[in-house]
Amino acid sequence: MNDFDYSKSTEIGQAVEELTTKNHAKAIGGGTNLLDLMKYRVENPHYLIDVNHLPYREIVRNASGGLRLGAMVTNADTAYHPLVEKNYPLLSKAILSGASAQLRNAATNGGNLMQRTRCYYFYDTATPCNKREPGSGCSAIGGFNRIHAILGTSEDCIATHPSDMCVALAALDAEIVVQGRDGERRIPILDFHRLPGDTPEKDNNLMPNEIITSINLPGDLFNKNYAYLKVRDRPSYAFALVSVAAALQLNGNNIASIKVALGGVAHKPWRLPHVEQKLIGREASNENFDSLAEELLTGAQGFGDNDFKMALAHKTIVRALNEAKKL
Amino acid sequence: MDTAYIGKSRKRVDGVKKVTGTATYVGEFKPNGLVHGYVVNSTIANGKIVAIHTDKAKLIEGVLEIFTHENLPEDLVHNVDYTDPLSPPGHPFRPLYNDDILYNGQPIALVVAESFELARYAAGLVEVEYQVEECSTDIMKNRDSATSEGVEDTAPKRGNPELAFTNAEVQIDVEYSQPRHYHNPMEPHVSIAEWDVDNKSFKIYDKVQGVNSSQKYICGIFNLNSEKVQILSPFVGGGFGSGLRPQYQLFLAAMAARELHRPVKVSLTRKQMFSFGHRPACIQNIQLGASKEGKLESIIHKAYGETSKFEKYNETIVDWSGMMYRCDHVKLEYELIPVNVYTPMDMRAPGGATGMFALECAMDELAVKANIDPLEFRLINYANKDQNEDKPYSSKELKECYRQAAEHFGWHQRKTKAIEKKDDSVLVGYGMATGCWEAMQQKSSAKAVLDSSGKLVVSSSTADIGTGTYTVMSQIAAETLGVSMKDVQFDLGDTSMPKAPIEGGSWTVSSVGSAVKAVCIKIKEQLVDLAKVSSNENLDEVSYDEVSCADGELVLPNGRSINIKKILKKAALDKIEAENTLDPEERQEQYSCYAHSCVMVEVNVDKDLGMITVPRVTSAIAGGRIINPKTAESQILGAITWGIGMALEEEGMIDDRNGRIMNANLAEYHMAVHADVQQLDVLFVEEHDDIVNPLGAKGLGEIGIVGVASAIANAVYDATGKRVRNLPITLDKILA
Missing domain, CATH: 3.30.365.10 (Aldehyde oxidase/xanthine dehydrogenase, molybdopterin binding domain)
Known part of the structure; x- marks a missing residue:
């Protein structure tokens, strides 16, 4: 680990100012990912701004009838919050399927959005990686890529975003509230994370001087027919090979509303609202779920080890929607 | 009382x-003036160090010295005895000896500083230039270079196995493989060395499975008599074989302590715990032939084990096949494939866990082909004596293991149970295997x-x-x-x-x-x-x-x-x-001494998604006299858990392009965790043995893992109709 300076911030203006003016500064929440990366010398910040004491440590109702999740609330406190459990059980379930109890107790909501890929090569500074060192090449292509992306990849990067929470947030149309020098900005979750393109070093669209302050969940509820299905190599403490967050509103046996987000398959939570639209008013049937899965996975491409994810993702989507329908 | x-x-x-x-573990001792070493590991697998730049790191205040091959103490350059009691044939690895790189992750420098953090920081500033040579780490790709040089003899051939196989009414001819496994005890390796300048003697705390082994190693390297080298290791946080041979942190701590006249502690990080020995990758070919009634007619078992380029690590993989079942026509072969890795090392039931995986899966395949219950098939071929050695067993209550395991597990009622349990998405399967391990004194x-x-x-x-x-x-x-x-x-x-x-x-x-x-x-x-x-x-x-x-x-x-x-x-x-x-008493020589077991498992497989869980395992053990049933059961529970990981999860992933292990952490190197473990039942079968040793106890550290992976693989077949012969059985192999 390299030397760094540290300051504890209690006021957002000061935190943003430091983030803007200090050389190689980074915000740190629970540190469950950043500290690992610093020990591996993947991240080498010169200045850490501890944002845990900023006043975004609550979960409260927001103006739109939904919830505002403070960015510094831990994943555990979020998952077990009575209003989250009651109104957004999909989010609870997604969070609790990730990491371990110890990690969830430390990890924050803002940090979860900012966590970096688990690509083996990203973590190993002795190997080329465009995300870590732009222009050095992608070792995962032609290397071990069992856990890698099948959608939205580029020739520069096939990494995935590892979060479970973000997949549920994507399905729930969450909005990320960020504070920068020029004030507050609201970013729809689907615009928050990026596809790798030729700039895989950029995971998301947060500006360098911005800090996440909260996550807004809209008021429309998907607490009756929902599923978070995570397929992985062991039943705990493993990242998703494929995960599906599915939320339905049913009118009899017909679909009134449907949202399906995929994890483990792309550089960001994968969701295609225009594809979902086609199912509105149609029967919540296996056949329709099947065609939705097919469309969601259009253009999917494997890289050898991860070829299995294409068929697996299809089956997982259909299974998750059937589970959601049954509840 | x-x-x-x-x-x-x-x-x-x-x-x-x-x-x-x-309980003070090795890394917790704090001799006065203790300083800390951090190891720099190579990032290539084969080639030479052209230059190693330590000047930037040396400038850091608090850094005392940086040892590399360029400043290794003169006497150590000339010393040749780096062996330990378990050194296989070949040339033991000598840390910092010269500019040769033999495997990726090889220690190439030790930074010693006043604190661990400083040492680690400075280690990151050491820059190395290499001359990179091509490397090769995949035994599948190197089967042509398999050699019998330096390989211990297998049990002798008997009968005419080739002819018997050709004539057998039921045959199988299959190949199994398994990847590298890493020990990963909870406590990483650590040594603290103190050098007494006046007395020219060492006092060393070493995390090791036998202090005399470290003593022999240090005496050889530093040319000291054993009374000048005291090794202490009061508590060990898990070994599983990783502490059987002295590791490089011991040499580095001792060398640095002697040179610096300060106590030096060198502890390895979790990542560095993947930078020395492992259970070797292995390929096994088995041909079995039987009569329609299920009598074994021929066993031909050949194994290819992985080894390093500098030592010929041997394990007993195929001999089990000549011993477990009665068969008059047997051929056993074993060869090694040297690749650019560190020398493999014994890991819990070395050879046995590997060889019995293949044999017990093959037995299941043959039983299915002959349409005989797998348990019945084993009873038909039960061996009352050790045919490899032509000796009686000192005791062998394996039949009782079969009986008690079957009764407890409900083996004979399993098919009706499976029907009761069936829901749309879950496939239920049952499998069994025999286990065996040496009872040595x-x-x-x-x-x-x-x-x-x-x-x-x-x-x-x-x-x-x-x-x-x-x-x-x-x-x-x-x-x-x-x-x-x-x-x-x-x-x-x-x-x-x-x-x-x-x-x-x-x-x-x-x-x-x-x-x-x-x-x-x-x-x-x-x-x-x-x-x-x-x-x-x-x-x-x-x-x-x-x-x-x-x-x-x-x-x-x-x-x-x-x-x-x-x-x-x-x-x-x-x-x-x-x-x-x-x-040991001489009369032991006339007998074969082994512990035995029967493992039965139930697996559930998600039909669409391929995810496998193991809801039940029963392990019936004949291990002689059980000294303490509580600690004995713990041993078996831990070993079964390992077996679940071996079957379903564990795989050390070395990228063949550069020989680097890419999942050297506990997030991506999957081993079984709590959520993998459901109902594990251990039965100790009564077994009297007054030959094996004066206590009549057979030892239980390893028998518990043997057979578990095969029982699970067999159950997966029972559930899905798929034979996955290359471990681990991950869901993609089920869906394929």
């Missing part, structure tokens, strides 16, 4: 220390001191790698001398104690336990001799054997007893002591 302890469940005598943090020494207060201190240089050595040795000593366990202290992990073998091979209880028993009998004999002089009883005609010990007293043949504290008091002695070395 009841002093009959053997065979009873006892809590660990060191349990309170461990859960209150007062090694020469061992122990010392006992009984003082007039009744306190008994027994010592031997053995280890407690979490297995319960402290506890079971205390039980054996207490019962043998008839004293309360509260009055017994067992000491271990110090080369100044009587010599014990390394803790491996499941032989600690049988070897050290027998030595402890023997030395306590010596104390008893001294007590009898003293009593002859001081007691009112006429003991002239009484032999030692006629006197027993219980409840703090010598019990005489006439039923009367004499308090042992009083014997010492009357003799006006503060203490009596005895030291003894015990060799």
